Amino acid sequence: MNNNEEKSHKINILKEIKEYGISIVVALFLAFIFHSYVLARANVDGPSMQPTLHNNDVIFLEKLSVETNHIKRGEIIVFDSKNQNNDYYIKRVIGVEGDQVDIKDGKVYVNGNQIVENYLTPGTITEPITPKTAYKVGKDQIFVLGDNRSNSTDSRMLGCINVKDVKGHAVLRAYPFNQIRTF
Template sequence: MDKEGKLNKSNFIKEAKDLIFVIVTALIMALLIHSYVFARVDVDGPSMQSTLHDKDVLFIEKVSTEMNKIKRGDIIVFDSKDANESNYIKRVIGIEDDKIELKDGKVYLNDQELNEPYLDPQTVTQPLTSETKFTVPKGCIFVLGDNRTNSTDSRILGPINLKDVKGHAVVRVFPFNKLKNFF
């Protein structure tokens, strides 16, 4: 092999190493972003209608959940701890130390009727167990689906531990004609 052939082979190996480094770095960055910053979520089921529908595609951000910065009204994704290892998507109604009461088909937050403009006007919120009053413990939140007649939420599951929250919805990207941000 002549000198020029060795030089070309050497350049090729250097460029291949550089390319592999860039690809590996990009994959690590993508994995870190997916694990700690943003993730895609597909809505499965009707529990958040009419805000979200089955097959909607959202992006959730994870930084605020890592910092326990969840607030009332956020739409969050959490580990349901069920046998199927399902993640649920619900709306935060109460945060630590809030008092929630379900009466007369309405939700009361700290003794005040909760204004819920995101619900369909005919929505009635009934307790799903004998429990009608809840106090949200430290490190937890109380969540409800927007479709109150078809939602497994804190009325059944009880308070949700903040450690089980995967992220909160920031944008719906599909269907394209219903693009919406949630912050």
């Protein structure tokens, strides 16, 4: 190789390295945006959502609806508990802004109507944990319950949850593989 060919070769290598570097940076940026605002992975820890979800299940959370404050009754969500351990809880949305949630005679009522909860184990009784049995869901809040009503720290204890603390809602159980399903 003569001197000009060697220089040209080095310049081409540097151009290629620069192009790969830019591609890697763009890919990392897009992955960060995707994870932050679109889809994230979470692990279920504990029995509070049984029989729907079990300890060590792996789920994926959709985050766009949270960013647009479009959370619906019945969705399974993950939220920051704001406790001293900074735990994240996974629960089911029962009431949204403006709803009146009542717990009486072992049943849950939203706006005066008993809700159908096919996801619960047959015969499940929902008991109030504190003397309070009626909850008015305020602005930018939701009321949540675990599917395992006898073993769940939820709105019966915590009160209504601020929608800003919601991290996403479950759209897919990815593990265990023999129980993959969408929500």
